[in-house]
Structure formats: C-alpha cells, structure tokens
Amino acid sequence: MQIPGFHVHWAIALIGCLVVPSVTFAAEPEAWAQQYLEQVMPVVRQKCVKCHGKEEPDGGIDLASPETTDQVIAQHELWSLVGKRIRLNEMPPQGSPQLSDPEKAAFMRWIDSSPKQNLCNQLASDETQSWYRGYVMSRRLTQTEYNNMLRDLFGVDLQVGRDLPADGAGGEGFDTAGDTLFTSPIHLEKYLLAADRAIETVLPDSTESLSEELQRARERLLAPLSGTTGTPRESARKVLDAFVNRAYRRPVASEEIERLLQLFDTTFAHTGNMLAGIRQTLKAVLVSPHFLFIGELEHEGGVQRLTPQEFATRLALLVWSSLPDEELRTLADAGTLFETETIRQQIRRMLADPKARALGENFAMQWLGLNRLGSSVRPDSAAYPEFNDELAYSMREEVIRTTYEVFRENRSLLEFVDASDVVIDEPLARLYGLNPPPRDWQRVPSGDSGRGGLVTTAAMLASTSYPVRTSPVLRGSWVLENILGERVPPPPPNVPSLEETAKENQALTFRERLEQHRRDPQCGSCHNRIDPLGFSLEQYDVLGRFRERDASGQPIDASGELPSGQKFIGASGLKQVLLARKRDVMKHLAKKMLGYALGRELNKFDACVIDETLKELEGREYRSHVLIEQIALSYPFQHRYFKKAD
C-alpha cells in the first residue's frame, strides 16, 4: 500500500541520520526494496511461497504479495517477523527444503539493513496514514476502574459495581481498549442502581447504624459544611464544589455546578430535606458521562497534546486503574505535571502506593490470561479434590502479588522469568513443598524447588491444563505467546490428527505420539517450537505440583530441543532459554504495557517507544520503574489524534 506523504518522512529520517550517525547502515528505502526484488525474492519464491502464498497463507503470512518496491517498503513489520523466524531456525520448518547458508546470510543481511524510520514524535492520523479510522480514546470506565474510582472517591470499598457486566478486550488484549467497551441498557440500569446504593449507604438521614468506616466516608463528603452556616442551597454547593472536580477529574465550571443545583432545588422543594437534595445531586454525578467516560476533548482537531488533567487521568489509570489523587490534580492544575522530573517523581510515588496493586490485579492478570482460573477454568473435582475456591484464590493471588511487588519495589523485570524467591501463603507452600512463610504472603527463598518466576506458578500450570490432564501443547503455547510474544497459528483444517499419524503404535506415550506428529512438516513447523517448551514443564501436574511420574506411571522426560538445536531440561532449563532471549521477553512486555496504557492496538508509530524503552531497560538493569516512566514520558501517551467530527 502506498502511503501518501511517505517521502516527506523519509526526508526527516535522513536528516536525523546526518545528525546522529546510525550504527546499522540504513539504506535508501528504494534501493533497499530493489535489492529485495533482485536478490531475495527469487529465494522466497523458491522456498517460502508454497505455504506462504497469496491464497490462505499459513499463519496468515503472505510472502508472495510484495512484488514492487512500494509493497516491499510497506511491509516493514512483516520483514522483522520473518527475520526472527529464520534466525531461530524455525522457518522453513523441518522436513521442508531449507535455505542454504549463503541464501540465509543474504536474507538476513538484507533484513538487517532495512532503513530505520524515525517516527518518535508522530501518531497515526489522517496525515500519516492514507485512510485512518482512528482509535476510540474517549471511552467508558471498565468495571475495574469503576469500582476503584468509587472506592477512592468515598474512601471505602462499597462494592456496588460488582454486578456490572464483564468487559471484553481489544487492541493488545486489554479491557482498556475503547473500541471494545460498549454501553448497553443494562449498564445504565446498573450505574443508576449502584449510584443510588452508594450514596444511600454513605449519606443516609440517620447516622446511627453507620459503621466507623462509613461514618468517616460521610464526614469526608460533608466536611465542607463544618463550621459554616448558609442556606441549604449554599451548603449543597460547597459539597459539590469539593466532590465534582474529583469525580470528573478536572476543574468544574460554575455553570455545571449550577445545573446540579437545579436538581437539588427540585428534590429540596419536594422533600424539604437538604440531605435528600445533596444525595440526588451526588447520584447525578455518578451517572453522568463526565464521570463514567474518560473524555478526551477535541479542541482544534488533529494531533494535540492532552490537557494536564487528561494526562493526570491517564497516569492514574495506568498505575492505579483509578482516578488522580489530590497531588496529581494539584500538579495538573498548576500546569507543572508535564515536566520530565515531575513525571518521574510522580511515577515513583504512585508505584509505592498500595493502589498500584492494580498493575498486578488488572494489568498482569490480563497480560497472562489467568483470570478465569477457578471459574471457567477448573481442574476436575473428582480427579483433583484438593482444588477448591480458596486454592484458586491463592494461585491467582500469588501472580498478582509477585507482579505487583516487582513494580512496587522497583525490582528487575527479569524476575518475571526467574527469581530466587516466591511470594506465597500457606496452602501454596504446601503445594510447592516449601516451608510455609511465617505470615501469609511473605517472600521466601525458593531454594532448589525450581520455583520463582511466572512460568512455574501454580496459576499458570493449572490454567494451561485440561480438567483431567496436563497439556504440553497448551503450556508451550502459553510461554510462546505470553512470555516470548510469538504467534502460534491454530492447526490448519484437515491436518492429520495425532491419532492418524500414530496409528501403527498404540503403546506409545503421549510424548512419543506428539513426536511422531511433529515429523510431518505441516505439523512440525509449529509443534517444533511449542512442544519442547511444554515438555520441560511436564514435571508439574494439573495443579502445578512437582511430580516424577505422569498419570500413567511413566517417568517424566522433561528434556527438549529447540529448532535452533539448543537442548535443555526441566523448568530451570526453560528459564535459561527464556533469559537468553530476554530481549524478546522485554520487548513483548513493553508492548503489552504500552497497549494497556494507550487502550488500543499498537502501530508502527509506537515502535520507537518500544525501542527506546528497551534501550533504557538494558542500561538500567531492567528496573520496573523504567518501563512505566518511559511510557509516561512517551509521545503517544501524552498526545492523541482527534479526528474532526462531521
């Protein structure tokens, strides 16, 4: 696809090259693409397009279509993916004609010389994309955000939003994606009922039955009234002045307060009860789109920097999944929040706050896909009677705390791969065969248990098992997708089944059957990547307990060999494999975090943020704070594109 305005940006990129000499040789795009057509395309035609042709290409990867220089240039991301797969010896798959060494070298040389684009200070927009639909950024709150915001508004967890429908996810796989947050009538019904319930709970006429916690919440709401006198309307105005800008996350205009006061007037006239009038206005605030929607307002159209208040809200959503606190609001109102050092300082402060647990509970659980454990994902109760709701909770809680603490304590993000200790409670200690911590959820050394890091958590191992047996394929896919950021296409239709390929020998173990299956190149191209990773975790059963024999009593063979020829054994071997590919692991994590922060799918304009973030992480011991800081400081996090309304 031809991108209008493309050459202008190349000119900018070239100027950048003159000022800061690039380490890798960056070719002219045209010459680079020409080189493809002359030297690489013949090899691709010969060795790749049989599977990756134009019609229903395997894995959705079509290598036959780039036939002109423009088409070659437009496929920037495709080439980097292809390069990775060739480098890891994953393609062409075993059993298919391989690339000769000179062919492989030429292909890699060509990919490595791809011209670098400098897109650090740009966003996808109508100007930079030929046809750009735009991503929705003004979106309603997710269920999680709604509950957290009410908690922080009132200082007490009222749990009134628990019956809201669950949210789907989009973009990079998170519920923060505006495109997939829909509003149905039942949402509105529940917002109404929840607002009613919340306000009636915190602000009843009689304070007699209020718990201490609720009493405090009530006092906070009515604090503006203490020591003052005035008409009921003036009193209501004071309460609203203090509450509404918190709820709306911005300074509120006096006309807005006036409109709310008209609502007060109606109720007050009807009941003669000031408190009833105040309750009605507060309910209105909680059902208003100003509260329920993260509204980023258009001023002139085009790419704009967010207002300081909108930026404060994005920060609070990123770290807390909630609304900005007083300090953030004050900095935003003072106009100093965009200063780099202020941002760094605030990020550190925010990560130290217990509300940052949201990074574990909300971000990490969605990233890792472990939320369904205990509900729709459950080991069979007859085969695994030890599994119950409490254990499921402990399993999930371990992942939440492990990830949250890495962020809170500015630990190395590589602890997600391997760590020398674990954060567990007593039931998990029993499951893992470790000494229980003195108090639940304390950090204890993992010793030689093989635990530490995410891939050996019970939550992961149980979530990737079927109800009655483990699945090396599901586990291997999980590691590939969630840790290494690779794609695992579903099996093509009409692929011969495990059974058909292994019919001759029924006595084979599951592993042996799977190995036979892999000899078929059509199967092997994926299973050679998946299975070795999964087999290395076979020493853990459906609940994630260590075992030496499988369900049928056969000793476990936890060795694996990757397409690259690399051999490894067991979970510790797997962790070494992953650490050796830490750049891929960190890159995937950075993409996930950025996608979560922006609430949309990433595009080529975001690649620069990822590259910069990786560079900073490598230079600063992979400290977790670096990741959040880099995102908060990035251009796409502070700017957005507003498509003009018709």
Place this chain on the structure above:
Amino acid sequence: MIPQFRQYLSRRHFLRGASVALALPWLPSIRPAASSAAESTGKPPVRMAFLYFPNGAWMDAWVPKTSGRDYELPFSLTPLESVKSDVLVLSGLDKKHSRRGDGHYAKTANFLTGMPVTKTTGKDVSSGGISVDQLAAQHMGHLTPLPSLELATEPVITGIDSNVGFTRLYGSHISWQSAGRPLAREINPRIVYDRLFGQKGVAEPHKSTEFRHLLDFVLEDARMLRQKLSRDDQFKMDEYLDSVRAVEKRIAFYARAEARQWNPDIPEEAVARDYPGAPADFREHIGILFDLIVLAFRTDSTRIVTMMLANDVSGRNFSFLEGVSGGHHQLSHHENRPENIDQYQRITRWHVEQYARLLENLRGIPEGEGTLLDNCMILCGSSISDGNRHDPDNLPILLGGRGGSTIDSGRHVAFEGEQPLCNLYLSMLDRMGVPVDSFGDSTSKLSAIDLA
C-alpha cells in the same frame, strides 16, 4: 453495613415464587393500547428464543437417518422423545459467510446475523449486521416491559486471540443491536428476576421519579459532551445516549397505568436472600435461567430471548456425565478418535436434554386455545457443525414450538444444496409480525416448516 445484593433465588424458593406467577392466566385485556394486529384478534402473541450451545455437535449422532415424521431419534437427540411432536429437526442449513476466518469467532458472532464477521482485535468490531432477535425487538419491543432479554451463564471472555487476530468478545456475543454494537448479557438470575418484574431495580415505584430526573439530567450532559468529542469518540457517546433512552422508556412503561395491571406479587419469604452470587454449578444456573425464560414468556414481560448456554470455545468440564472425562472444547476436537467422539456426543445430548425440559415446561402451561409452547419458537443450535472441523454448514438446529400454530412440527426436515440459516430466521420474523423481505443472506422464506 454494606447490604448484600449479590443474592439470587435458590432454585427451590424461586420455583415456589414462580408457581404463584404461573398460576395467573395470560390476560388479553391488559395489553397496552398500542397492540399488534394479532392481539386485536385476541390471540396470544408469538414469542421466540435463541439458545446457543458452543463447540458444535458430532453430526452422525445428530442428523436423523430419514426425514419426515417417522424418523428415529439419533443418540444426541434421544432426550427429545417426550417432545418429539413439538420439535422440528432442521438439517442442511448453512452459514456461508462463516466459511472463512477462524474456527470459532467468525462463526459465533454472526450466529444470528448471518453476515461476515470482521477480523479484528478490536478496531471496527462488526458482526456483519443486526441480529435477528434485535430486529424483532426494534419492531415489537415497545409492547413489553423489556424489549428483549439477553442471558448467559459466564462473563464475557476477555482478551484477544492474537494467533488468529480476533478479539475474544466475538465468542461471547450473539445478540447485536447493530453490526458494531453487541449487547451486554445478564448472568445473575436474581437480577434477571428483578428486571423482569420491575418491583426492584430501576423501575421500583418509589424510586422511579427520582431516576427519571437523573436520567433527564445525564442525557443533557451527554448531549453537550458529545459535541466536544472527536468523530469516533462520538459513536461511543451515542451508545450511552441510546442506553439512557432505553432505560427511560422502560421506567415510563411501568408508569403507564394500563401497562401492567397484573403484578406477580411474590411473597417476600418466597425470595431467599442468603445465596450470594450466581449459582456455582452451571447445571443449576442453566435450569434457573430456563425457568425465568418460561416466566418471562408466560407473563409477556418480553417476547424475545437470546441465551448462550456457554461462551464459544468453552472448556467447561463435563466429567460429571457418565462416560465423560474432560472439557467440552477439548473433546469437540475429537481427532476422529472413537473414545473422544463418544464423549463429545454425550455432552451434546446433555444440552439437548436441558432443551427438552424447557419445552416440556412451556408445554405444561395452557394459553389461549392450546399451550404456551404453541405460541413459541424456541431455536436451539450451534454455530458450527463438527467441532473438529469447525464447519459452518449443515448446522445442528432444532426448532421447538409452533409459532402461533403455524409450524408443522414433529418432523425431520433435511435441506439439500445451499440453504441459508437466515431463511429460517426470515420465516421466524414473519411469524413475529416483522415486515421484512430479506434478512442476512436469506434467499427466501423456509416454507418447508409451514403448516399446510
């Protein structure tokens, strides 16, 4: 103290309440003034429900060997024995717009639209068009307190499937207000009950005035805010605006004196309040929601229901069934191994068994000249046929009830060649009184189901 409000009715208590409601007759005299032609003749209205089960079916154990009236029930359909005369087994119906795309998401999101699903992880989500239930709701939703009811037993699947490039929410939605707007489903029976009978929830009499004022206020907020948003963001605000209006209408419906003179009046003690959350056991959960469907139709609280018995790709563990050990999705990928196929068809049969029980319950209620079931069209089916192949043709489809005594039930009708599933939907819309000439990829009505 924070009150408990995640309670639901225990099944036993609930049924006690329901029996009170069910004892009350359907009264033609209390219809709203604006009623359809069918009602002015004093005939009970036609209702329809779409019950979706995931992961397809083993078709050798589903499609009867012979067509016509005297067919033998294959293994998965054996539970239909008692209601055989009230069911049509429809084989050979196809959904051609699902032949491309992945194995699940591109098949399920359009189960009731029949049109192509857009491949996306979120941007420009589209099921291809409005779903059949929502089209009907647009035409007749104003006649009942709830225009339609969307039910499910599991929360929406979160995440995206980056391997196939689809957002997983496609696997959790069959009901679409428009191509780009899926409807949220209710999974908590307690809330379904409250919504149906308007004694609780937003239509609670002593709250409704207050709520209307609030809605007026926020509607104005939304209108003003909308003008300040960029183009795509405005579409999101439109969803909010439409939802506010829908709730306003609902509250207004109850406020009309003539709308609902009959009130189920369930005694407070019949409503257990000590069961938190939705039932943990999905069997009980499905049973209660089915009972609520009967109650909703019986009391004419809505005429249109969709329900997903589970989300697509559900791995629900069916080891409680004799001869089954494993999850539904896992076993649907049977790899042509006999022991897997055997378990797969047992799981399918369990779903048919629940369906048969629902039909029996509907048939047990007299209405007009016949039974409630005579005035219903209860479709039960899946969006693929063989789960191992993800085939979107020759779908497993059952149609229970006689659609206002217009359907020639009790037969197996086998269609040859290309026969769009949407032809059936067109025939159902026709019986609902929705005046359209085509729906989805329909080519004509499915006259083969008509009573001669």
